[in-house]
Amino acid sequence: MKSKTNDLWKKEISRRDMLKISGVGILGATAALSGVGSAARAIGFDFFDDDDTADNKIDFYGKHQPGIATPPPSHVYFASLSVLIHSESELRDLFKDWTPIADRLMNGEMLEGPVGNARPPADTGESSGLDASNLTLTFGAGPSLFEKLGIKHKKPDELADLPHFPGDQIDPAYSGGDLCIQACADDPQVAFHAVRNLVRAASGKVRLKWTQAGFLPARKSGKPGETPRNLFAFKDGSVNTDPSNDKEMNKVVWVRPGDSAGWLTNGTFLAVRRIQMHLETWDRTALKDQEKTFGRHRDSGAPLGKKKEFDSVDLEEKDISGNPVIPADSHMALARQAKESIFRRGYSYSDGLVAETGAYDAGLLFISFQKHPKQFIAIQNALGRADKLNEYITHRGSALFACFPGIRKGGYIGESLFASI
Ligand SMILES: C=CC1=C(C)c2cc3[nH]c(cc4nc(cc5[nH]c(cc1n2)c(C)c5CCC(=O)O)C(CCC(=O)O)=C4C)c(C)c3C=C
Numbered sequence: 084m085k086s087k088t089n090d091l092w093k094k095e096i097s098r099r100d101m102l103k104i105s106g107v108g109i110l111g112a113t114a115a116l117s118g119v120g121s122a123a124r125a126i127g128f129d130f131f132d133d134d135d136t137a138d139n140k141i142d143f144y145g146k147h148q149p150g151i152a153t154p155p156p157s158h159v160y161f162a163s164l165s166v167l168i169h170s171e172s173e174l175r176d177l178f179k180d181w182t183p184i185a186d187r188l189m190n191g192e193m194l195e196g197p198v199g200n201a202r203p204p205a206d207t208g209e210s211s212g213l214d215a216s217n218l219t220l221t222f223g224a225g226p227s228l229f230e231k232l233g234i235k236h237k238k239p240d241e242l243a244d245l246p247h248f249p250g251d252q253i254d255p256a257y258s259g260g261d262l263c264i265q266a267c268a269d270d271p272q273v274a275f276h277a278v279r280n281l282v283r284a285a286s287g288k289v290r291l292k293w294t295q296a297g298f299l300p301a302r303k304s305g306k307p308g309e310t311p312r313n314l315f316a317f318k319d320g321s322v323n324t325d326p327s328n329d330k331e332m333n334k335v336v337w338v339r340p341g342d343s344a345g346w347l348t349n350g351t352f353l354a355v356r357r358i359q360m361h362l363e364t365w366d367r368t369a370l371k372d373q374e375k376t377f378g379r380h381r382d383s384g385a386p387l388g389k390k391k392e393f394d395s396v397d398l399e400e401k402d403i404s405g406n407p408v409i410p411a412d413s414h415m416a417l418a419r420q421a422k423e424s425i426f427r428r429g430y431s432y433s434d435g436l437v438a439e440t441g442a443y444d445a446g447l448l449f450i451s452f453q454k455h456p457k458q459f460i461a462i463q464n465a466l467g468r469a470d471k472l473n474e475y476i477t478h479r480g481s482a483l484f485a486c487f488p489g490i491r492k493g494g495y496i497g498e499s500l501f502a503s504i
């Protein structure tokens with residue numbers, strides 16, 4: 084914290100300052116931290132951990148979790164976890180332990196603890212010298228969590244494994260999970276480091292189930308605000324929910340009071356699909372067929388028959404032979420058929436080869452946020468049945484998580500879940 088110490092007048096104090104004052108040392112063991120937290124609260128101070136002066140830093144605290152409406156940095160490290168604990172109180176302790184760590188990671192700070200050559204360093208260390216890199220950490224709970232912890236009564240009904248969709252070839256190795264951590268950052272090493280250190284701090288309480296790294300074009304190499312291209316070279320995200328528009332986000336993404344379980348208010352549902360894209364087949368496909376597949380021009384991103392990316396889409400328009408200009412089986416036409424909206428925030432991935440075929444194991448780590456999973460399900464049902472794009476893709480991984488509301492200063496991850504009955 085570079086400048087917040089004199090905010091004592093405002094009754095705000097950082098955990099680090101508090102630790103210094105109490106002589107515990109900077110961010111010691113998390114057990115020590117929670118003790119200091121109570122001490123701080125007891126004398127009337129609120130936490131004020133966010134280091135607003137840190138470089139390239141996103142706020143950890145707020146009404147909604149970061150990593151949803153915040154601009155997507157160029158890398159993701161997505162981790163699905165299995166819990167090894169058995170009770171709600173153990174989960175609460177885990178989230179209390181993770182909170183100051185997540186805050187510190189998002190401030191671009193190294194984890195600190197007891198030192199000495201005879202023990203492993205407190206921080207795994209690979210982000211040493213790197214800044215916060217716009218790291219965001221987003222935490223979610225999968226349907227299986229509630230059963231494992233004996234709290235099925237707290238599971239929102241709509242939080243269930245996604246159904247089987249036509250054409251799915253789902254591999255359990257990339258599916259499900261009790262918890263998820265979505266780490267996004269402009270530096271892939273920062274995203275990886277964050278997950279690694281959170282999982283390490285929870286040793287014996289969670290283990291990794293599956294992970295997936297992903298990427299977007301680096302923000303600094305493209306024109307600002309330009310829609311990124313996917314691995315089929317098409318602009319992906321031209322029509323999407325606008326994360327800066329609160330009205331739209333409230334309609335499409337954020338759970339509002341009465342929409343779901345009360346504890347999920349201001350949270351959302353995260354659907355994730357690991358979708359292999361058959362690059363070899365695509366690269367043998369004529370440009371006009373590629374464009375008919377999406378219903379858009381490749382270079383401009385414009386709807387077929389139009390000039391500019393954001394020109395309006397007219398699915399009724401016919402060519403001189405009376406055929407639709409935008410084919411009815413194009414990805415865009417079918418995605419619209421469901422008349423549902425979602426907020427897409429996916430990343431490309433490339434993971435070596437598929438052993439059996441020697442093909443690229445590359446594609447889209449599709450991630451969407453919506454206030455109810457039925458929004459995603461309706462669109463995927465429409466696509467799964469008839470999408471021309473299905474000739475070029477295979478869905479291989481699938482999971483659904485309920486992402487907690489944002490974390491309040493002085494609070495902890497998932498707090499509302501434990502306050503609910
Ligand atoms: C269930 C939801 C969706 C999945 C799964 C999905 C996979 C997928 N999409 C592309 C590439 C593009 N998608 C585009 C548009 C688009 N896609 C969805 C939903 C899913 N896509 C929606 C709701 C939309 C918007 C439709 C509209 O209202 O116009 C586009 C066009 C450009 C754009 O608007 O973003 C592309 C390109 C791939 C490659 C893929 C799986 C690998």
Ligand SMILES: [Fe+2]
Binds near residue numbers: 414418
């Ligand atoms: Fe799409």
